Each structure stands twice: as C-alpha cells, then as structure tokens.
Amino acid sequence: MTHTIDSAAETSAWWRAALGEYPTGVCLVTGVAGDGSPVGMVVGSFVAISEDPPLVGFFAGRGSSTLPGLKESRCFTVSVLADGSESLCRAFATKDPGRWEHGTFERSGTAAPRVSDAVAWFDARLEEVREYGDHSFIVGRITDAGAGAGAAEMPLLFRRAGYGTFAASSDTFDTRGFIERLRWATVGEREVRELADDFDVHVALSSQIGDAVVTLAAIDPSSSGSSYENVGASHPWAAPIASIFAAWAPPHRRRAWEEASRHLTGAVDRPLLERILSGVRERGYAVAGDASLTADFLRLARSADVERETYARMWADIATSRAELEPDGSVDWSRVAVVQMPVFAPDGEVAMALYAITSSSFDSATGERLVERMSQTARRIAQSSPSARRGASSAAAVGLWGDSWELDAT
Numbered sequence: 382m383t384h385t386i387d388s389a390a391e392t393s394a395w396w397r398a399a400l401g402e403y404p405t406g407v408c409l410v411t412g413v414a415g416d417g418s419p420v421g422m423v424v425g426s427f428v429a430i431s432e433d434p435p436l437v438g439f440f441a442g443r444g445s446s447t448l449p450g451l452k453e454s455r456c457f458t459v460s461v462l463a464d465g466s467e468s469l470c471r472a473f474a475t476k477d478p479g480r481w482e483h484g485t486f487e488r489s490g491t492a493a494p495r496v497s498d499a500v501a502w503f504d505a506r507l508e509e510v511r512e513y514g515d516h517s518f519i520v521g522r523i524t525d526a527g528a529g530a531g532a533a534e535m536p537l538l539f540r541r542a543g544y545g546t547f548a549a550s551s552d553t554f555d556t557r558g559f560i561e562r563l564r565w566a567t568v569g570e571r572e573v574r575e576l577a578d579d580f581d582v583h584v585a586l587s588s589q590i591g592d593a594v595v596t597l598a599a600i601d602p603s604s605s606g607s608s609y610e611n612v613g614a615s616h617p618w619a620a621p622i623a624s625i626f627a628a629w630a631p632p633h634r635r636r637a638w639e640e641a642s643r644h645l646t647g648a649v650d651r652p653l654l655e656r657i658l659s660g661v662r663e664r665g666y667a668v669a670g671d672a673s674l675t676a677d678f679l680r681l682a683r684s685a686d687v688e689r690e691t692y693a694r695m696w697a698d699i700a701t702s703r704a705e706l707e708p709d710g711s712v713d714w715s716r717v718a719v720v721q722m723p724v725f726a727p728d729g730e731v732a733m734a735l736y737a738i739t740s741s742s743f744d745s746a747t748g749e750r751l752v753e754r755m756s757q758t759a760r761r762i763a764q765s766s767p768s769a770r771r772g773a774s775s776a777a778a779v780g781l782w783g784d785s786w787e788l789d790a791t
Contacts (some may be wrong), residue, residue, distance in 0.1 A: 386444040407462045407537045409469055410439060411493040412454030419481065419494050420450035423474045426457055435523035437503055440516045448517060452510065457521060458489040459503040460496035460529070462537040467643055470537060490525045499529035500536050534623055562588045562733060566597035569762035574736070576758050577602045578624075580751055583738040586724070586762075589626040589731075592641065594618050594681070597733065599695070616682040617692060619645045620654050621703045625721040625734045628661040644694050646700075653704055660712075667754070669719035670706040672741055673697060679738070722755040724762050732766070735759050 391655050405425035414420050422441060430436040437459065441448045451457055462470055472480035481494070489495035490504045505521025511571065512518075566586045577584040577600045585599040596614040618626065619641035627638040635658070643649045661667045669675065680697055719738050726732035735755055 383683050389581065405538065405712070407466075408439070408498055409460045409462060409470070409473060409499075410441075410451065410457050411460070411495070412449035412451045412457040413492050415453040418450075420447050420454070421473055421480070422447040422451070422493065422497075423470055425637075427461075428637060436508065436520055437505055437523060438518055438520040440513075441516055443512065443515055443517050445517075448519075451519070454491075454493065454505070455507045456491035456493065456524075457507065457519075458491050458493040458495050459505070460499035461501040463498055463500050463529075464498065464535045464537045464640070465641075466496065466498070466537055468647055471647060482537050495529075497530055501528050513692055532782045562732075563597050563672065565762075565766055566733065568765045569758075570598060570600075570759055572758045573598060573735070576735075576754060578739065580754070582751070583736075583740075584740070585736040586733050587623075588733045589618050589623065590615070592618055594623045594626070594734075606619065609638065614682045616678075617641060617696075619696060620649065621657055621700055622696065623721070624654075624661050625667045625723050626731050628658045628667070629723065629725075629729070629731050642696065646696050650700060650704075652702070657703060664712070665756070666723070667721040668682050668706065668712055668717045669699070669703070669721070670713075670716035670742075671702045672718040672739065674702055675718045675738060676740070714745045717743050717748060720748070720751060720755060722752075722759045724768060726763075734764070735764070 407663050408424050408427040408428065409421055410424055410427075411419060411421040420695070422445060424439045424441065426436055426440040433577060439459070441451075443741060466484065469476075469480075469484040472483040477483070485497040486494035487497050489502065491506075493504075495504075496503050503521075503523055504524050504525040507519070508522045509520040510517055511520075530583070569586065573584050573586060575581075581602055583599070585602045586597045587594050588597055589595075593615040594617075596612055598612065599614075616622065617640060620639050627635050630638070639649050639651065639654060657667075678695060678699065681691065706713060718741070720743075722735040722737075723731040724733040725733055735758060737751055
C-alpha cells in the first residue's frame with residue numbers, strides 16, 4: 382500500500398506506522414556520569430558498524446536527558462535484553478525512579494552496570510558523536526564483548542509499540558479448518574442444550590484461533606436465542622485465560638500463551654501458571670472463579686473495539702483470582718463460577734473447550750456431578766468430529782491453532 386503524505390502531521394503518523402512494522406532488538410546502554418552515578422537508556426537502534434576496527438553504534442534522541450551522562454562517561458556498555466526483561470525495559474523507558482531495582486546488574490569493564498542475564502554484552506569506548514536530524518549517533522570502539530547468562534534465552538523484540546520475542550510466529554489460520562470446527566460444534570448442539578437445561582448453566586463451545594479464543598456456540602437456558610447468537614465473540618489467548626488450550630499443548634504453544642500475557646500485562650507468574658496447568662492435567666478439566674469477574678469478562682468478550690488497557694486490567698484481576706482459587710492445588714468449589722472441559726481431536730490436541738458458567742458458584746456435590754456430565758458430553762462431541770468420522774488427518778487444520786502471541790498494542 383502506498384500513501385501520498387501532504388502534511389507534517391501525516392508525515393509523523395505514517396512514518397511511525399510504517400516503522401512500527403519493523404521489529405527491532407532491544408538493548409540497555411549504560412554508563413557512569415561525571416558525578417559517579419549510573420545512567421542508562423533503552424535503545425532499539427544498536428548496530429555493528431565495523432569489524433576492523435571493531436565499532437558499534439546506536440541512536441539517541443538529541444533531547445534525551447540520559448545522553449549527556451553517557452557522553453561524560455566516555456565509555457558505555459550495551460546489554461542485549463532477553464525476552465524475560467520486559468519489566469526492566471519498561472522501567473528504563475518510562476524513567477521509573479526505581480528502575481535499577483528491576484534487574485540484576487554486575488560491574489562491567491567500563492565500570493558501567495551490565496545486565497547480569499543479558500543475551501550478550503558489549504563494552505565500548507566512546508569514539509565519536511554525530512548529529513543527524515533530531516537524533517545523535519553515538520559510535521563506540523569495542524574493548525570487550527561476550528555472551529551473558531541469558532544467552533540461551535530469546536532476545537526481546539519491539540514491534541507495533543509492544544514487546545515480543547523471535548519465537549513469535551504467524552498468526553494466520555486455516556479458514557476451512559475453522560468452518561469445520563463450526564460445523565462440528567453444531568453437531569453437538571443437542572448435547573450442549575441438554576447440559577445447559579439440566580444444570581441451569583450457560584454453556585458454550587469455543588476454539589483457539591491464532592491469538593484468540595473464539596466462541597463457536599453458546600446456549601443460555603434462560604434465553605430462547607439461537608446457539609449462534611454469540612458466535613464470533615472472542616478474547617485474547619493469554620495466560621491465565623483458557624488454560625484448557627495450554628495444558629495439553631506442545632511447549633512452543635504454551636510459551637506463546639505465557640508470552641501473550643507478558644505482552645498484555647507486562648508480567649508472567651510462571652510458578653502460578655505451572656500450578657494451574659498441572660492441576661488441569663491432573664483433574665482433566667479447568668476451573669475459573671469469581672462470578673462477578675466472570676460476568677465482566679463475558680461482557681468484555683462480547684464487546685467490539687476493546688482497548689488493550691482494558692484487557693490488561695481484566696487479565697491482572699483474573700490472575701489474582703486464579704491464585705486464590707487453587708491455593709494448594711485443590712479446587713475450592715465455593716469460588717468456582719466456570720468449568721472448562723477439553724474436547725480432544727483425533728490427534729490428541731484440544732480442538733474445542735466446553736464451558737459451563739454459573740451466575741453464582743457451585744457447591745461441591747453439584748460441581749462433581751457437573752464435571753462427570755461435562756466429561757460425557759465432551760467425549761460424545763469428540764466422537765462426532767468430522768475428521769474422526771472420515772478418518773482424516775487433522776494436519777489440514779494446523780493453522781487453526783496458530784502459534785502467534787503478539788497482540789496489537791497500538
């Protein structure tokens with residue numbers, strides 16, 4: 382697509398939009414100011430200039446308040462950040478007063494702080510500073526370099542005003558495969574409606590489509606509406622939401638689920654997520670709690686044009702709720718408002734999830750009966766799989782699940 386730019390305002394807007402599509406590595410450049418205090422700035426423009434002599438460089442805005450301190454230092458250290466350093470990166474990018482407390486540092490050969498778990502690091506002596514437009518280009522001669530403690534990790538990337546990793550992959554999916562799942566869901570409509578009526582709960586079938594979880598069918602016993610009424614309602618697939626699709630997923634998809642949470646909220650509680658996934662696999666189903674929070678979440682999923690910040694707040698609240706729901710690995714049924722049951726495809730992947738949602742909470746006896754009934758329903762739906770009936774491979778629907786985690790943060 383091309384666009385003719387007619388004004389300075391348009392120049393800035395299109396310039397940023399176009400450059401936003403180009404992913405850049407993220408580095409922390411540090412030094413020691415003349416008064417002995419550490420200084421640091423996040424850059425996405427670090428570049429190798431020459432091998433002989435070994436020169437590197439980066440750009441900094443001419444109005445940067447950190448740049449004068451780096452110039453005084455006459456030396457600087459570049460730490461290539463790992464994908465687990467997003468909170469550190471954000472702290473320096475926003476000039477958080479406590480930014481030095483967001484990471485672990487060690488003293489480099491330049492006397493500047495070096496990120497201990499950097500993917501790689503470069504010590505350099507200031508060689509030259511040149512001005513280009515509204516930026517300064519800082520050139521340094523390498524005095525030492527090496528791989529950091531985070532060398533085995535993926536580097537942190539910046540794209541579309543958000544963070545990711547080199548592990549992010551395509552967010553495309555197989556439309557034909559999606560339609561097949563939609564048809565599959567309609568085959569199980571009678572089973573789903575009976576479950577909703579017998580337990581007086583809202584029941585839905587959903588599937589993971591790329592970066593989102595999309596509703597295929599939904600039945601509310603208090604409504605006479607069609608099961609297609611909420612078809613297409615969706616929300617991001619980001620931890621700890623929809624753990625049922627992550628529990629039996631291969632490692633790279635579980636990582637995508639975790640990284641989506643980091644991208645959305647800026648943090649990942651891996652011990653909590655591992656506890657959640659272990660519980661799901663052990664029980665064979667997932668739970669979620671807080672009826673009021675669940676109602677807010679459902680309204681959000683049915684809304685259009687939801688801002689990223691709204692999703693981020695909701696995800697943070699849900700993560701807190703999940704930590705309280707399974708404090709010791711067991712289920713506190715008095716808190717449970719949602720039960721999720723996997724519907725497996727012939728290849729062992731979770732093709733769809735069967736949801737039972739109450740407006741209050743379940744008592745233990747009702748919860749156990751509901752789980753047994755949902756398990757039976759899920760098995761019958763699985764047996765009605767078009768692929769199972771044809772004996773066909775599910776390979777054609779691989780794109781349906783997708784592995785991309787990046788969410789548009791613009």
